[in-house]
Amino acid sequence: MGDNTSTKPAGAERRSFLVRLGAAVCGGLAAVFPFAAGWGVATNPWRRGKANGPNAGGVAGGQGAVGPRFVRICPLSALEAGGAPRAFPVIADSADAWTRMPNQRIGMIFLQRTDKGGGKEKPQVVAFHAVCPHLGCFVEFNHDQQRFECPCHKSAFHADGTKDFGPSLRGLDSLVVKIEGAGVEAAVSVAFQNFQAGIAERKPVG
Amino acid sequence: MKAFRDWLDHRTGYRAFVQDALYEHVPGGARWRYVWGSTLAFCFFVQVVTGFVLWAAYSPSTHTAWESVYYIQHQMAAGWLLRGAHHITAHTMVVLMAIHFVQVVIDGAYRAPREINFWLGLVLMQIVLGLALTGYLLPWDQKGYWATRVATNMIALVPIVGESLQKLVLGGENYGHHTLTRFFALHAGVLPSLLAVFMGLHLALFRRHGLTAREPKRAPDTTFWPEQVFRDAVACLAVAMVVLVLVLRNYPAADPHLPLASQLGAELGAPANPAEAYSAARPEIYFLFLFQSLKYLEVFPPIVGAIIVPGLVMLSLFAMPFVGRWRLGHRFNVVWTCALLFGAGILTVLAWREDHNGTTAESQHYLAAVADADREAERAVELAGSPGGIPPTGALTLLQSDPKLQGPRLFRQHCAACHSHTPPQGTVSGDLAQAIAAEKPTAANLWRFGSVAWVRGILDAEQVASAHYFGNTAFGEGEMVDFVKTTIGEQLKERKGEELANYKQAMDDIALALAVDSGLPLGRVLDIEKRAKAGRMAMLDVFACVDCHKVGDQGELGSAPDLTGYASREWLTAFLSNPADERFYGEKNDHMPAFAPHPGDPANQLSVEDLAILVAWLRTEWYEQNDANPPRLP
Numbered sequence: 073m074g075d076n077t078s079t080k081p082a083g084a085e086r087r088s089f090l091v092r093l094g095a096a097v098c099g100g101l102a103a104v105f106p107f108a109a110g111w112g113v114a115t116n117p118w119r120r121g122k123a124n125g126p127n128a129g130g131v132a133g134g135q136g137a138v139g140p141r142f143v144r145i146c147p148l149s150a151l152e153a154g155g156a157p158r159a160f161p162v163i164a165d166s167a168d169a170w171t172r173m174p175n176q177r178i179g180m181i182f183l184q185r186t187d188k189g190g191g192k193e194k195p196q197v198v199a200f201h202a203v204c205p206h207l208g209c210f211v212e213f214n215h216d217q218q219r220f221e222c223p224c225h226k227s228a229f230h231a232d233g234t235k236d237f238g239p240s241l242r243g244l245d246s247l248v249v250k251i252e253g254a255g256v257e258a259a260v261s262v263a264f265q266n267f268q269a270g271i272a273e274r275k276p277v278g
Numbered sequence: 279m280k281a282f283r284d285w286l287d288h289r290t291g292y293r294a295f296v297q298d299a300l301y302e303h304v305p306g307g308a309r310w311r312y313v314w315g316s317t318l319a320f321c322f323f324v325q326v327v328t329g330f331v332l333w334a335a336y337s338p339s340t341h342t343a344w345e346s347v348y349y350i351q352h353q354m355a356a357g358w359l360l361r362g363a364h365h366i367t368a369h370t371m372v373v374l375m376a377i378h379f380v381q382v383v384i385d386g387a388y389r390a391p392r393e394i395n396f397w398l399g400l401v402l403m404q405i406v407l408g409l410a411l412t413g414y415l416l417p418w419d420q421k422g423y424w425a426t427r428v429a430t431n432m433i434a435l436v437p438i439v440g441e442s443l444q445k446l447v448l449g450g451e452n453y454g455h456h457t458l459t460r461f462f463a464l465h466a467g468v469l470p471s472l473l474a475v476f477m478g479l480h481l482a483l484f485r486r487h488g489l490t491a492r493e494p495k496r497a498p499d500t501t502f503w504p505e506q507v508f509r510d511a512v513a514c515l516a517v518a519m520v521v522l523v524l525v526l527r528n529y530p531a532a533d534p535h536l537p538l539a540s541q542l543g544a545e546l547g548a549p550a551n552p553a554e555a556y557s558a559a560r561p562e563i564y565f566l567f568l569f570q571s572l573k574y575l576e577v578f579p580p581i582v583g584a585i586i587v588p589g590l591v592m593l594s595l596f597a598m599p600f601v602g603r604w605r606l607g608h609r610f611n612v613v614w615t616c617a618l619l620f621g622a623g624i625l626t627v628l629a630w631r632e633d634h635n636g637t638t639a640e641s642q643h644y645l646a647a648v649a650d651a652d653r654e655a656e657r658a659v660e661l662a663g664s665p666g667g668i669p670p671t672g673a674l675t676l677l678q679s680d681p682k683l684q685g686p687r688l689f690r691q692h693c694a695a696c697h698s699h700t701p702p703q704g705t706v707s708g709d710l711a712q713a714i715a716a717e718k719p720t721a722a723n724l725w726r727f728g729s730v731a732w733v734r735g736i737l738d739a740e741q742v743a744s745a746h747y748f749g750n751t752a753f754g755e756g757e758m759v760d761f762v763k764t765t766i767g768e769q770l771k772e773r774k775g776e777e778l779a780n781y782k783q784a785m786d787d788i789a790l791a792l793a794v795d796s797g798l799p800l801g802r803v804l805d806i807e808k809r810a811k812a813g814r815m816a817m818l819d820v821f822a823c824v825d826c827h828k829v830g831d832q833g834e835l836g837s838a839p840d841l842t843g844y845a846s847r848e849w850l851t852a853f854l855s856n857p858a859d860e861r862f863y864g865e866k867n868d869h870m871p872a873f874a875p876h877p878g879d880p881a882n883q884l885s886v887e888d889l890a891i892l893v894a895w896l897r898t899e900w901y902e903q904n905d906a907n908p909p910r911l912p
Binding site for chain 1: 331332334345346348349354356357359363503504507510511512514515518662667670
């Protein structure tokens, strides 16, 4: 063992090559087999239509809804006209792989009513995702400074969501708001979705 | 490149290593019969790779194990292929192990100086069987659950430490989350690590002693690479192909009505249900001989069949190197091995035949239980894939609250002593799997109770006193039967032409009106609102139902059941709760028990949940995958 002095009879060169080739091909194919069998499951997260998390559709079988869905957040009366931004949980049915859970907190948002109220103007509400676009901590609203601040890496944002200072590459992610109903029935809905953190552009996740 | 290899070799000595590995001496030339050990190593490699991917998608807890395996099998891309490959390769490994073992014994490869390597091989065999046993439980389906319970109950038979040992394995007194976490730790951590270590030792010793060459040598000595490697590679590829074919074995005859993923690769039964014993629980096929031997050894205390006999057999294998030293020892070992394998084969066949012959009562019972389990498994997959999905409490909740599955069980248990639930003779309607015939019906047949056809039948003089309705009850000669036979009968005789047609139409309309108000699924009926209105009117005037029955705000309670919302969910729930209530039969109630006379009382025969399931089932309200909103009867 250990000495490579295998003296092959002359004329066996060709056969030897074929045997080597056969060994490499068969061995290679056999070795690939378990990886091929596991490929689909291992890379399942890459496949669209199987999205998990808050942006997934509520349909088992993973026909993930394309785009955001409107989620009812609160009655309009919960927001003071011209008041400071207030944090609200987003409550919706959530789907996580095989589990369907009704009425889960799937995120936090800030709502602010920007009109003066009094019924003269149409009510205006803006919504921001509470997740800092820098690296995903929750921002808080600092009433003294009238700005959003991230406790993790000191990013700060103006009350209108634009970037003030800090490491974040973009302002807070605003969300589409819909006000349905009128009078005491009026309710605020938000098209809730998550965005990729850490980059300059707004890129929806899922 | 050469410079790099020199650099690397100088620091690692890899060349000598590769030389050692590839140019191992093969006395007498490469042969096909030397491939078995390599195929086993290959199987282990496949199990490690597929096992790691499965690990990345599996969740070991009683509420998530079945669910995550379901998700792998049915929702993840080619999950059935992954699970199938892992499952079938496990089976293949056991078969290859048997071949390898027989060959080692026949070739006398256990003799000096190879005794220790032989024992290492036997230890490896135990580890592989341990992997098979622990893996069987992980999907947490009925089959694995109940079969593994038998195995773990055997642990308790070990003298003195048995019960403590069992607790260690189960993670407590009972099956639960920690049984799964522990089995998973054994299956994916402890046992594979041990297998790797022992396989390393096995190979190291194999290299040290060299191959046990088969005499006479047919060819000049050669080296492992390339001739023997070629044979090993072809054999491994063949094993992979066999596994693939077995994974796909049901593909050509796949049932188009079932999801394809249910029929490929490894089976997934219904989620484990500790409250419902699965009487068709059997171990994996390669443990069937043990299962069968227990039946014959039952005359002895259980420890004999479960531990002593298998232990002695194992001991006899370990003793082979010593036995082999005697003059006839080797022959004895060969004969003994063949006898054991033959015996195991016979026992396996016997076990299989006993279950599958279809003629004995036991076999019929087994086959029925298997068919039942298959249906349940199918239904579990159907419900898990329904829009409602799997709740956080797990898939078992879905099955336990499913009217289609639980309805027949509840009906058999509580109702079928008196009521049948079968389609009227001569009609074929609905899912006959839901038909239940009472042995001695003493009350009305409840097939599609409250439907148009059912109500229409009660207004028919031919049927009202038949066994299908009041025939077997105290009301067989009651006022309703009298009314239908006499009053309606006379009208049908007297009326002619259009008058008769109108009268009959009114009866159809009454049946329709009641069915509409019950909220039963009706399908499409022309002029449904207009006819229902006409029917409601007919109940007031032409037929004067309100003389005895209450209908809406007309009529009074006390003499006959309330027809307001007849057969609706609310009506049925209240009726089953207490048919002797003033709203229904009152004091005239025949034999029907009150199933929930005191709302919310745990002493009720039917819990609130069971009552809701039974009512939904009687009303044929359950999820169907292929037809979200199927047109049902009139």
